[in-house]
Amino acid sequence: MKKQLFLYLFILSALLNVFTYSYFTRKEAFEKKQQASTSSSAKDSLNVLYNQLVEANYFALENNDNAKEYFYNANLDYTKIIPLVKNALIDYNGSPKGNPYTDQAADGEKKFSINKIKLLNHRWLIADYSNGELWGEALIKYFINKDQTVSFETIQTYLYPKQIE
Known part of the structure; x- marks a missing residue:
């Protein structure tokens, strides 16, 4: 009985480790993708603002x-x-x-x-x-x-x- 309990606990801890690893791996990939998207939109916003500034100062x-x-x-x-x-x-x-x-x-x-x-x-x-x-x-x-x-x-x-x- 004691062996079976340790076996179940070992399997349960192995499953928890696998799910935890999977969760954090996906979370890290999502954060990298989100950061790339934010960085891209910030660059786009800067380009838009720069183009507006150039257009506004055309007659200067x-x-x-x-x-x-x-x-x-x-x-x-x-x-x-x-x-x-x-x-x-x-x-x-x-x-x-x-x-x-x-x-x-x-x-x-x-x-x-x-x-x-x-x-x-x-x-x-x-x-x-x-x-x-x-x-x-x-x-x-x-x-x-x-x-x-x-x-x-x-x-x-x-x-x-x-x-x-």
């Missing part, structure tokens, strides 16, 4: 080789031109009637000021402006003069209608 001076070549031929450094143009346009916000390149008249004490600027190429920029209530956008042509000053010419502006809440 920093990515426009022709515009950079234009500045190079004019002996100008485009990395210095960007802040020069932005600061020159923002300086007009101090005008008592607001920034004249928004083509919007001041409404009482609320004057239109340019908030954000993006240089598109060696000649154009797009600007976002507001007076605190109304918002708009302007397409502006800029010129770098021989004395390193900047002159502007408004091409077109758009003022969004006031939102009724």
